[in-house]
Structures are given as C-alpha cells and as structure tokens.
Amino acid sequence: MKFTPFDLEYTQSVWEQKVEFNLTESGVHPITLQELIGEDEGLLERLLQLEINYPHVNGIPPLRENIAALYDGAGTENVLVTVGAAEANHIIIQTLLEDGDELATLTPTYKQVWGIAANSNHLVRPFRLDPDQAWALDVEDLHRQVNAKTKIIALVNPNNPTGHILTEEEMDVIVAAADSVGAWILSDEVYRGAERTQEAEAPSFFGRYDKVLAVGSLSKAYGLPGLRVGWVVGPPDTIEDLWRRHEYTAITAGMISNHLAAHALSESVRPRLRARARDYIKAGYLVLKSWMDSQQGLFSHTPPQASAVTFIRYGLDVSATELMEKLCREASVFVGAGDSFGMDKHIRIAFGQEKEVLEEAFSRIERTLDSLR
Ligand SMILES: Cc1ncc(COP(=O)(O)O)c(C=O)c1O
Structure with a gap:
C-alpha cells in the first residue's frame, strides 16, 4: 500500500520556518505564557512546585x-x-x-x-x-x-x-x-x-x-x-x-x-481567551476583505462565519500549488494551496494576526500577482 503524506502539514514543514510571513496558521496569533497565566500568582506557584x-x-x-x-x-x-x-x-x-x-x-x-x-x-x-x-x-x-x-x-x-x-x-x-x-x-x-x-x-x-x-x-x-x-x-x-x-x-x-x-x-479564563480570538478574527477579516476588494475582481469568496481562515477562488491561469510556491519564493509569504484541501484554484489565507503583519504580507502578495495578471 503506497503511503500518501499529509499534504498540508508536509508543505507547512517545508515552508513555515523559511518564510517571513506565514499565513497558513488557522488559529489566532498564539498567546504568551505570561498572558495566559495573567495575574494568577497561585497558579504560577503551583506550576513551579x-x-x-x-x-x-x-x-x-x-x-x-x-x-x-x-x-x-x-x-x-x-x-x-x-x-x-x-x-x-x-x-x-x-x-x-x-x-x-x-x-x-x-x-x-x-x-x-x-x-x-x-x-x-x-x-x-x-x-x-x-x-x-x-x-x-x-x-x-x-x-x-x-x-x-x-x-x-x-x-x-x-x-x-x-x-x-x-x-x-x-x-x-x-x-x-x-x-x-x-x-x-x-x-x-x-x-x-x-x-x-x-x-x-x-x-x-x-x-x-x-x-x-x-x-x-x-x-x-x-x-x-x-x-x-x-x-x-x-x-x-x-x-x-x-x-x-x-x-x-x-x-x-x-x-x-x-x-x-x-x-x-x-x-x-475561557471568556477572556475567546474574546481575544474573536477580536483577532473580526479585525483581521476586515483587513483581508478590504485588500481583496481592491484587487479588481481577481478574488471571490464567501465570508467565513467562523475561524481565522477563508477559502478564496482566484482568476489566474496557475494551479494553487504553483501559486503557493511562487508566493513563498518571491514574496516570502506562505498561504495554503487549495489542492491541500481537495479543491484547486483556491487559496486559503489565515488572517488571525496583527493588522500591520497582514498589510505587509498582502502588499507583497500583490507585487507577485502583478507578474501573473
Ligand atoms: C480541522 C482540524 N483538525 C485538527 C487539527 C489539528 O489540531 P491540533 O493542533 O489540536 O492537533 C487542525 C489543525 O490545523 C485542524 O484544522
């Protein structure tokens, strides 16, 4: 029986530590240990013991x-x-x-x-x-x-x-x-x-x-x-x-x-973490949406009801894996290739990050896409 690797996780192993902008993480920006523990000194002491x-x-x-x-x-x-x-x-x-x-x-x-x-x-x-x-x-x-x-x-x-x-x-x-x-x-x-x-x-x-x-x-x-x-x-x-x-x-x-x-x-603690995630998701999606809207009809998508990712159809004559690799190499931005999820001609962009990070990543994607239009 031939073994088929887990395509998405495999490409993440290959690229995620090499690129400057990783837009494949479907969760929100990770929390620090300090933020998680917060003011709970009792917890800190218990952990130390x-x-x-x-x-x-x-x-x-x-x-x-x-x-x-x-x-x-x-x-x-x-x-x-x-x-x-x-x-x-x-x-x-x-x-x-x-x-x-x-x-x-x-x-x-x-x-x-x-x-x-x-x-x-x-x-x-x-x-x-x-x-x-x-x-x-x-x-x-x-x-x-x-x-x-x-x-x-x-x-x-x-x-x-x-x-x-x-x-x-x-x-x-x-x-x-x-x-x-x-x-x-x-x-x-x-x-x-x-x-x-x-x-x-x-x-x-x-x-x-x-x-x-x-x-x-x-x-x-x-x-x-x-x-x-x-x-x-x-x-x-x-x-x-x-x-x-x-x-x-x-x-x-x-x-x-x-x-x-x-x-x-x-x-x-749970309500605080949920609110944090939702803030990232709501704000990040607006940044992504406004950038996509400025791309002259290149992208179409159904707004996600949940999660920090959205699945975007693009109108370019290139496969999703080729596009993903080109963006990694030329823009140092890593997005998910649609084929990894069972559907070509789509990319998955994760937006659960800070506005400045997203804006810089999107402007780099734009420069690379200009050469394909
Ligand atoms: C739908 C789905 N299930 C499971 C996982 C793996 O999650 P975990 O980090 O909890 O192992 C992921 C990670 O991307 C996921 O998207």
Missing part, C-alpha cells in the same frame, strides 16, 4: 470537568484528553474502521482523517460543500456517498478551510444519513468558539445522535497550539476503547499542558 510526572493518562480531572462543561449532557466519563485534535482524529480512525469499511467525508476539508483512512486502505468518499451556494451542504452528494459500508461520516464544523457553520437543518440531514446506515459521525469541532458572525457558539454534534465523537482542541479558538492539548467527547464505552489506543500512541498529553489547559478552560 509541580512534579513533571505523567499525569492521568486520560487527562487530569479538572481538565476533563472543564471540557465536559462545553457539551450539553456530557460528564467526565465522556471525555478523553489527547495530544491535540491530531491524536484524537488518529485514534478514532484506528479504533472504528475495520477491513472493508468506508469513510464519507465532507470536502473541502482538513485532510487528516481522509489521509489516515486512505493510507489504511479504506475507500474514502467525499461529499461536498457547494462553492456556488455559499458553501451550503450538497445534500444529494451526501446521499450518493453514504451507503451500507459507510462506518464513519467525517466533517469539520465550523469548516476548515471555508469557515462555514452547518445549519441546524444540515446537521439533521447528516445525522439522518448516519442513522440510516448505523454510521458514526466524527465531528472535528476545533474551530468552535472562533465564530465571527454570531455571538453563540456553533452547535456541537454531541448529544444529537448516540454515535457521535466530537473532537476539540485548544489550538485554534484559544491561541494555544503549542500546548498540544485536544480531546474527544463521546459515549463512555467508546471513550474507553479510544483510551486503549491512546496508551499505544502517546500514553498521555503533558503534565504542564494538562494544568495550563485546565486553567485556560476554567470559567474565569
């Missing part, structure tokens, strides 16, 4: 309590803490898919789950968000791709790379499709909490159907990717099965990370 042992393998109890509080009807027995959403997605695929099982996935998407399933010899059937209908779910396509062999329906909601939030009706259609064949729903919800156009958090799939595994993380909406803390919320017996896989892959997330994550998700 902390023995850097293995913590609870499934996550320390206060962290699991804080995560459970984010999902209606969840308790700590529904939660497994993982090394990022990346590990969560990985062990879900390992645990659920058996020989001959198929996976249906929403596209465009972050292609981790897709790649892991394909690399383990499972047929992956994409169903789409429609670019010509403001990224609405193509319901007929969903029904074409789901069949008796479908073991998992995978989706990212709010979506990466489009920022689309599924409507309640779209969620119901997906649940009904899963229920009709007894499939699981793997709902990667790492952008939940990073809404731009609404105050309310995007709803979780957890609680809408018994076979849901909802994945979350501190990497995106909380500006804490370097903590490497993610989680799965699901039925307790399946959480136990995932835990058995977690013992093989990572054993546990780090001790310091567990404590900082519990702090970040505590009632007193």
Whole structure:
C-alpha cells in the first residue's frame, strides 16, 4: 500500500520556518505564557512546585470537568484528553474502521482523517460543500456517498478551510444519513468558539445522535497550539476503547499542558481567551476583505462565519500549488494551496494576526500577482 503524506502539514514543514510571513496558521496569533497565566500568582506557584510526572493518562480531572462543561449532557466519563485534535482524529480512525469499511467525508476539508483512512486502505468518499451556494451542504452528494459500508461520516464544523457553520437543518440531514446506515459521525469541532458572525457558539454534534465523537482542541479558538492539548467527547464505552489506543500512541498529553489547559478552560479564563480570538478574527477579516476588494475582481469568496481562515477562488491561469510556491519564493509569504484541501484554484489565507503583519504580507502578495495578471 503506497503511503500518501499529509499534504498540508508536509508543505507547512517545508515552508513555515523559511518564510517571513506565514499565513497558513488557522488559529489566532498564539498567546504568551505570561498572558495566559495573567495575574494568577497561585497558579504560577503551583506550576513551579509541580512534579513533571505523567499525569492521568486520560487527562487530569479538572481538565476533563472543564471540557465536559462545553457539551450539553456530557460528564467526565465522556471525555478523553489527547495530544491535540491530531491524536484524537488518529485514534478514532484506528479504533472504528475495520477491513472493508468506508469513510464519507465532507470536502473541502482538513485532510487528516481522509489521509489516515486512505493510507489504511479504506475507500474514502467525499461529499461536498457547494462553492456556488455559499458553501451550503450538497445534500444529494451526501446521499450518493453514504451507503451500507459507510462506518464513519467525517466533517469539520465550523469548516476548515471555508469557515462555514452547518445549519441546524444540515446537521439533521447528516445525522439522518448516519442513522440510516448505523454510521458514526466524527465531528472535528476545533474551530468552535472562533465564530465571527454570531455571538453563540456553533452547535456541537454531541448529544444529537448516540454515535457521535466530537473532537476539540485548544489550538485554534484559544491561541494555544503549542500546548498540544485536544480531546474527544463521546459515549463512555467508546471513550474507553479510544483510551486503549491512546496508551499505544502517546500514553498521555503533558503534565504542564494538562494544568495550563485546565486553567485556560476554567470559567474565569475561557471568556477572556475567546474574546481575544474573536477580536483577532473580526479585525483581521476586515483587513483581508478590504485588500481583496481592491484587487479588481481577481478574488471571490464567501465570508467565513467562523475561524481565522477563508477559502478564496482566484482568476489566474496557475494551479494553487504553483501559486503557493511562487508566493513563498518571491514574496516570502506562505498561504495554503487549495489542492491541500481537495479543491484547486483556491487559496486559503489565515488572517488571525496583527493588522500591520497582514498589510505587509498582502502588499507583497500583490507585487507577485502583478507578474501573473
Ligand atoms: C480541522 C482540524 N483538525 C485538527 C487539527 C489539528 O489540531 P491540533 O493542533 O489540536 O492537533 C487542525 C489543525 O490545523 C485542524 O484544522
């Protein structure tokens, strides 16, 4: 079986440390340890005294309590803490898919789950968000791709790379499709909490159907990717099965990370981090929008409802990967190539950064694009 690398993460490994402007980070600008700890001197003292042992393998109890509080009807027995959403997605695929099982996935998407399933010899059937209908779910396509062999329906909601939030009706259609064949729903919800156009958090799939595994993380909406803390919320017996896989892959997330994550998700700190992320997202999007508007119709896009990224169609006769590489080489600006998300002729630009950084990056992109127009 030929191994296919994870295209997006691979190109990030190649370019992100080489360029001056990295516009591929889909979370908001990371927070410093000092900002995270804030005025909480008690926490600082506790961290200094902390023995850097293995913590609870499934996550320390206060962290699991804080995560459970984010999902209606969840308790700590529904939660497994993982090394990022990346590990969560990985062990879900390992645990659920058996020989001959198929996976249906929403596209465009972050292609981790897709790649892991394909690399383990499972047929992956994409169903789409429609670019010509403001990224609405193509319901007929969903029904074409789901069949008796479908073991998992995978989706990212709010979506990466489009920022689309599924409507309640779209969620119901997906649940009904899963229920009709007894499939699981793997709902990667790492952008939940990073809404731009609404105050309310995007709803979780957890609680809408018994076979849901909802994945979350501190990497995106909380500006804490370097903590490497993610989680799965699901039925307790399946959480136990995932835990058995977690013992093989990572054993546990780090001790310091567990404590900082519990702090970040505590009632007193979480609202501050969410507000910070939303400020970056709202302000950054306006900078991007005004720059795109000045580009004489070169770009078209549907404004993202959540996340710090948007998926932009461009009118140039060059493939997305070629364009991405040209921008890295000539402008020292790194953007996501649409092919990495399953759709050419698009680029994904992340805008969760300071205005001055974005403006300089966009003016460099503009100079390179001038040679292609
Ligand atoms: C949809 C999605 N899931 C998972 C991940 C990985 O997140 P983490 O840093 O929590 O491992 C990413 C990172 O870009 C992502 O976009």
